[in-house]
Amino acid sequence: MSIKLLMQLGKETYQVLEELSKYSKEGPGVTRLYLTEEHKAAYSYLEKLMTDIGLTVEVDNIGNMIGTYTSPEKTNKTIVLGSHQDTxxxxxxxxxxxxxxxxxxxxxxxxxxxxxxxxxxxxxxxGDEEGVRFATTYLGSKVLAGTFTSDLLDRKSEYGNTLKEELISFGLDPNKIPEDKLTDDIVGYLEVHIEQGPVLQHKNLAVGVVNAIQGSHRYTININGMAGHAGTIPMPLRKDAGVGASESMVELTRYLETIENIVATFGIVEFLPGSINVIPGEANFTMDIRSLDEKLIKDTVTKFDQILRDVCNKRGLTYTLTNTNEAPPTTCSDTIIKQLETSVANVGSDVFTFPSGAGHDAQEMKNITDMGMLFVRCKDGISHNPLESVTENDLDIAAKVVVDFLKNYQV
Ligand SMILES: [Zn+2]
Known part of the structure; x- marks a missing residue:
């Protein structure tokens, strides 16, 4: 491969991504949600790209588009590379x-x-990874991996339609979803993704090999106290649910700042009744807690339960801590990590291997095959934002790695 050719790979990838980004609702940024007109329009563009290079293209019944290249070796062994179309x-x-x-x-x-x-x-x-429309994630990869369960078809969209109804209006047949599980002899899955964090930029590297994906547990917390007049009730006599929630969040945060390898986020906080002159009688908030170490997550939740108990006892409050979602940590397959590391070295880049802080389709694909991920540097680690930015040069390097990986992949 000449350097000139490879520069073209990065340039072409960049240009195609520019074109694909136009299949979006009006800006800022790209809004291409699952089972929408933009999703459908993007697929006609993608289908052309795939058929132009000789792939056989199909759309399955959850709305995944899959292009297949058949090796002249006449084998049933198949590598899958992919990620999500939705934003x-x-x-x-x-x-x-x-x-x-x-x-x-x-x-x-x-x-x-x-x-x-x-x-x-x-x-x-x-079709769907982000879970924006049906309050669930990884719908597409779940179907390929055979982990999709039919109860998901009853999930409601922002318009109140069920997933089942929307699949039918998109022209798909939800009854046939079980048939869409991959049945070929799948020998590996590789996902190329922007890092969505600042580590590669900090290390001055274009790409990095992922060795594991953090587990995440999600909770909702409800604290109850007594609403009251903001002027008449002395501080020691209050049952302020808002202060109880704040104190619990700060106390856990201070604790986590003293240990490593775990992060917790309180992303949604609500005080009720929500009035400037009323002591909050109720507080609701969420906690998202992530680590590569499942036991550390569980121990930290136990610690948080203790903090809540102490704070609520002290302030005359009651609380509930409810688990809403658990995704265990996932390790990437050693064989793919090693082969990716070799490919990174083969294209002349420094080999750097590190865990993913965000969740990905690769976690579902791990259910059926060896899985690995290649991260590409993104400017300032920004993602889920119109400012997401990747350079042509980094795309070049990543494309080189993928070519080398495909060429040399060994089961
Ligand atoms: Zn993503």
Whole structure:
């Protein structure tokens, strides 16, 4: 591969991603939600890209588009590369989309340069990953991995329609979803994704190999006290649920600042009745807690339960701590980590391996095959934001890594 050619790979990936970003609701940024007109329109563009390089294209019944390259080796063994087409509202051009387009351009390079590929290659564009519309994530990869459960079809969209109804209006057949589980002999899954964090920029590296994905547990917390007049009730006599919530959050945060390898976020906070002159009688808030160490997460939740108990006892409050979601930490497969590290070295980059702080489709794909991820540097670690930014040069390096990986992949 000449340097000139590779510069073209990065340039082409960049340009295609620019074009794909136009399939969006009006800005700022990209808003391409699952099962919308923009999703459908983006697929006609993507289908053309895939058929132009000779892939067989299908859309499955959850709305994933899959392009298949058949190896001349006449094998049933297949590598899957992919990511999600959907964005958050007012998101960026790269989160998800890059993991579909970059492998497609890399595969195109292999096909057009007669680079022999031992295995079939599927490029998957997952319809939904972000979970913006149906309050659930990874719908697309769940179907391929066979972990989709039919109760998800009753989830309601922002318009009150069920997922089942919306799939039908999109022209899909929800009854056939179980048939869409991948049945080929899948020998690996690679997801290319922007890092969504600042580590690669800090290390001055274009790409990094992911070795694990943090687990995340989510909770809602309800604290009850007594609402009252902001002027008449002396401080020691108050049962202020808002202060109880704040004190608990600050106390856990101070504790976590003294240990490592775990993060907690209180992203939604609500005090009721929510009036400037009324002591809050009720507080509701959320906690998202993440680590690579499942036991550390559980121990920290136990610690938080103790903090809540102490604070509420002291202030005459009651509380409930309710678990709403648990995704365990996922380790990437050693064989893919090693082969990716070799490919990164082969293209002349420094090898750096680190965990992902965010969740990805790769976690679902781990249920059926060896899984790995390649992260690409994004400016200032910004994502889920119109300011998401990736350079052509970094895309070049990532595309080179994927070409090398495809060329040399060994089961
Ligand atoms: Zn993503």
């Amino acid at each position: 958050v509202r007012n998101g960026g051009k790269y989160d998800g989309a890059m993991g579909v387009i970059l492998p497609l351009i890399a595969l195109k390079h292999c096909i057009q340069n007669n680079i022999p590929l031992k295995y079939n290659v599927k490029i998957a564009s997952f």
